[in-house]
Amino acid sequence: MWPPLSQNRVSRIGWLAVLALGYYVAVRLGLSFRFQNSIIGVVWIANAVLLAALLLTPVARWPWVLAVTAVTHLAAMLPDAALWRALWQIGINAALTTTTALALRRFADLPLTLATRRQVLVYTVASFALAAIFALGTPVVVRSALGLEPSYTHAVAWLRVALSNGAALLLVTPVIVLWGQHGLTPLERLTPRAMLEGGAIVVCLLTVGFVLFGTGSEIARFPALLMLIFPPLLWAAVRLGPLGASTALLGIAAVSAWGTAGQLGPFVAFSDATKVLSLQLFWITMSTPILLMAAVIREREQAESSLLTLRQHLTHATRVATAGELSGALAHELRQPLTAILANAQAARTLLDTGSADAGELRIILDDIALQDRYAADVITRLRAFVQEREPHFEPIALDVVVRDALALTKVLLDRIGVSVDADLPPDVPRVWGDSVQLVQVVLNLILNACESMYHTPAPERRLRVELARNDTHFVELAIADRGDGLPLGAQDKVFEPFFTTKETGLGLGLAIGRSIVTAHGGRLWGENNEGRGATFRVLLRATA
Amino acid sequence: MTSPYVAIVEDDDSVRVALGRLCRAYGMSTRELATAHELVDSLAERRPDCVVLDLQLPDCDGLDADEWLRERGIALPVVIITGRDDTKRSSEHVVLPKPVDDSTLIAAIRNFLDRG
Numbered sequence: 001m002w003p004p005l006s007q008n009r010v011s012r013i014g015w016l017a018v019l020a021l022g023y024y025v026a027v028r029l030g031l032s033f034r035f036q037n038s039i040i041g042v043v044w045i046a047n048a049v050l051l052a053a054l055l056l057t058p059v060a061r062w063p064w065v066l067a068v069t070a071v072t073h074l075a076a077m078l079p080d081a082a083l084w085r086a087l088w089q090i091g092i093n094a095a096l097t098t099t100t101a102l103a104l105r106r107f108a109d110l111p112l113t114l115a116t117r118r119q120v121l122v123y124t125v126a127s128f129a130l131a132a133i134f135a136l137g138t139p140v141v142v143r144s145a146l147g148l149e150p151s152y153t154h155a156v157a158w159l160r161v162a163l164s165n166g167a168a169l170l171l172v173t174p175v176i177v178l179w180g181q182h183g184l185t186p187l188e189r190l191t192p193r194a195m196l197e198g199g200a201i202v203v204c205l206l207t208v209g210f211v212l213f214g215t216g217s218e219i220a221r222f223p224a225l226l227m228l229i230f231p232p233l234l235w236a237a238v239r240l241g242p243l244g245a246s247t248a249l250l251g252i253a254a255v256s257a258w259g260t261a262g263q264l265g266p267f268v269a270f271s272d273a274t275k276v277l278s279l280q281l282f283w284i285t286m287s288t289p290i291l292l293m294a295a296v297i298r299e300r301e302q303a304e305s306s307l308l309t310l311r312q313h314l315t316h317a318t319r320v321a322t323a324g325e326l327s328g329a330l331a332h333e334l335r336q337p338l339t340a341i342l343a344n345a346q347a348a349r350t351l352l353d354t355g356s357a358d359a360g361e362l363r364i365i366l367d368d369i370a371l372q373d374r375y376a377a378d379v380i381t382r383l384r385a386f387v388q389e390r391e392p393h394f395e396p397i398a399l400d401v402v403v404r405d406a407l408a409l410t411k412v413l414l415d416r417i418g419v420s421v422d423a424d425l426p427p428d429v430p431r432v433w434g435d436s437v438q439l440v441q442v443v444l445n446l447i448l449n450a451c452e453s454m455y456h457t458p459a460p461e462r463r464l465r466v467e468l469a470r471n472d473t474h475f476v477e478l479a480i481a482d483r484g485d486g487l488p489l490g491a492q493d494k495v496f497e498p499f500f501t502t503k504e505t506g507l508g509l510g511l512a513i514g515r516s517i518v519t520a521h522g523g524r525l526w527g528e529n530n531e532g533r534g535a536t537f538r539v540l541l542r543a544t545a
Numbered sequence: 546m547t548s549p550y551v552a553i554v555e556d557d558d559s560v561r562v563a564l565g566r567l568c569r570a571y572g573m574s575t576r577e578l579a580t581a582h583e584l585v586d587s588l589a590e591r592r593p594d595c596v597v598l599d600l601q602l603p604d605c606d607g608l609d610a611d612e613w614l615r616e617r618g619i620a621l622p623v624v625i626i627t628g629r630d631d632t633k634r635s636s637e638h639v640v641l642p643k644p645v646d647d648s649t650l651i652a653a654i655r656n657f658l659d660r661g
Contacts, residue, residue, distance in 0.1 A: 332628040336557050339628070339644040343563035346647035350570035365566065372559055416601065 027076035048172035054101040096134035114242035115298040127169035135161040163280040174246040204232035213259025237294040245294035329412035337372035392435045400425035406443035423466040430543035445510040453484025481536040552593035581610035600627035622657035
């Protein structure tokens with residue numbers, strides 16, 4: 001990327017120097033990599049470098065880029081070619097690359113990421129269509145049309161030039177642009193596991209590449225072997241994204257070019273012209289589907305990640321709504337310590353005013369005030385932790401603590417409705433892997449639902465049984481049984497559908513969110529009617545040990 | 546003159562203890578009770594001059610307790626304290642929201658004592 005203005009001029013000159021060097025190497029490579037009797041290169045990398053430079057710089061800097069590459073081009077070509085031909089070539093190359101860059105700016109939603117199918121298609125079509133159009137104006141095509149280049153018919157010259165430029169734009173430009181945008185950060189962000197996988201992909205690609213293009217031409221007798229290239233390329237596309245896929249494609253293209261130039265691999269049995277065409281078609285046919293595949297996977301990953309974010313927001317929103325339902329009870333819970341603190345403070349003050357205070361009693365009063373203050377702070381802390389929006393944090397969780405937290409948050413409500421709680425929470429039950437806030441949310445919702453369902457139950461029978469136990473298998477089961485109205489008969493799973501509700505207030509999201517949280521924890525949440533009165537909801541979560 | 550005798554009926558220990566302290570600091574003698582049943586049981590022993598009654602008790606509603614006593618001809622001056630917001634039910638009672646200021650509470654109690 002063009003360095004920001006705050007950086008000094010030296011780095012800008014340095015950047016242009018790198019461009020000049022890269023462009024020079026590209027021209028020399030393009031000139032040297034052609035088969036005998038041909039003045040048209042197999043792949044004209046110089047244009048790919050120039051297009052990449054244009055895509056990486058703002059339009060205002062394009063004159064600099066074009067000037068530097070033009071001078072470099074002259075320097076690289078003049079020892080071998082006539083001045084008029086070099087200038088002609090420079091002009092037509094500049095026209096092709098700036099037109100392509102402008103077309104991409106207009107139609108491809110730059111920056112170039114190749115992360116959407118649309119961008120891959122626009123990029124492919126633009127590179128090939130414009131390469132084909134501008135090929136008509138190159139010296140070799142014009143001159144062969146005029147009969148001045150005896151070795152080609154003008155149709156063949158046009159096809160060769162178009163494919164040489166198109167293949168370069170398809171294979172080389174994405175690699176330069178994508179690495180140029182990100183620098184080495186994609187590598188620094190790799191986890192050890194991803195690095196291992198990336199390494200394995202590179203090894204597979206190189207192995208297959210060298211087997212196919214590094215062995216003798218007898219491999220051409222088994223054309224099906226060429227298909228071996230696809231599994232590692234698809235692996236790269238699926239796991240490494242557009243950056244990895246385009247780099248892998250360029251690597252395979254380089255190995256195949258190297259092998260074919262050294263008279264190795266499946267394409268050497270043919271004439272030089274066929275060799276070139278085979279290589280170009282091989283590159284083009286493998287590139288487009290692999291780049292599309294990488295884009296499809298990236299689109300899917302992005303859709304999944306935005307869905308996950310949305311679900312996190314929804315989970316949080318329902319948690320806030322639940323806290324809203326509890327706000328009356330929580331206000332009451334805070335008023336108790338505040339009442340005690342105020343009465344204690346005013347009692348102490350009155351004792352001092354009337355001269356009947358003794359130090360021992362005042363000390364006890366002050367201790368009580370401090371104790372009540374801490375209790376109030378705990379209520380606020382618990383509520384704050386519950387409604388806070390934060391990234392999920394998975395760790396080994398003691399479910400008995402989760403249940404106790406949920407019971408503490410609902411204590412006042414349970415007291416008010418007159419629900420007696422019978423909790424069997426053995427502390428030696430194994431921990432589960434989970435997010436404590438989300439699990440509190442699940443349990444809290446189940447408790448609130450149980451309370452609501454006992455609205456018609458006579459007060460003395462309003463009982464809630466909470467039971468935590470290790471399942472025979474590697475699971476921990478939490479059962480919450482109420483003595484309420486029970487689940488709708490024949491539709492016991494319907495209560496887990498979003499927006500299904502039997503309450504007058506409430507969105508009907510509590511159980512749906514609860515189930516999605518438990519499922520995301522790799523567990524199960526379901527409900528069943530009791531034999532007598534009410535229903536039991538069960539949460540099954542995998543134990544950590 | 547003996548000090549006025551106030552019964553404090555409140556299930557929350559810390560609030561009950563603190564209100565007892567407050568009333569004693571103002572020269573009253575107190576009896577601290579956790580439930581309506583304890584209040585009823587205590588009446589045989591000594592009838593309070595005033596009852597400070599929490600609206601929300603574990604065994605019954607404070608207003609229901611008051612009504613139960615009235616039906617049995619035991620009319621006690623009652624000051625109700627509540628942590629809830631909905632106090633509209635009890636227009637004929639003195640209902641004080643928690644947290645309650647000492648001037649308000651003591652004035653309400655003394656108001657009954659002066660009348661008696």
